[in-house]
Amino acid sequence: MVKIRSVxxxxxxxxxxxxxxxxxxxxxxxxxIFQPERGTQLLGGVTQIFPSHIGLLVFGLYNxxxxxxxxxxxxxxxxxxxxxxxxTGTKLEVGDEINFTVEKVQADAEGAFTIYGTFKKIAPATx
Numbered sequence: 363m364v365k366i367r368s369v370x371x372x373x374x375x376x377x378x379x380x381x382x383x384x385x386x387x388x389x390x391x392x393x394x395i396f397q398p399e400r401g402t403q404l405l406g407g408v409t410q411i412f413p414s415h416i417g418l419l420v421f422g423l424y425n426x427x428x429x430x431x432x433x434x435x436x437x438x439x440x441x442x443x444x445x446x447x448x449x450t451g452t453k454l455e456v457g458d459e460i461n462f463t464v465e466k467v468q469a470d471a472e473g474a475f476t477i478y479g480t481f482k483k484i485a486p487a488t489x
Contacts, residue, residue: 364393367391368390368392373387398467404461405461406418406479407422407459411445411455415430427476428478434483436481464478
């Protein structure tokens, strides 16, 4: 969930359940949910650079990773094990912003998720 707005009480009074020190109120609200799917194009800020992967932050909130095997024709490792743009030869730096395609989204048991990206052409998710 990214944003909640238009919060309204659904009933005029709240309820106290058992001996809990909380008042339960039913509410109505509108929400914006971030749910990237395979094939979605995103912009990420580079936070980590390793020969094995690039770490990114999407919207300043969500972790994304692009593994070395998904660099495709966009990036490559040079002789110094640094990641460079194949067309321009420019070295990738922390703080750079790069466009990528969502390959998959993986969540763990605690609800945290990681976006796995690619620079290769992939087919969008089918519904």
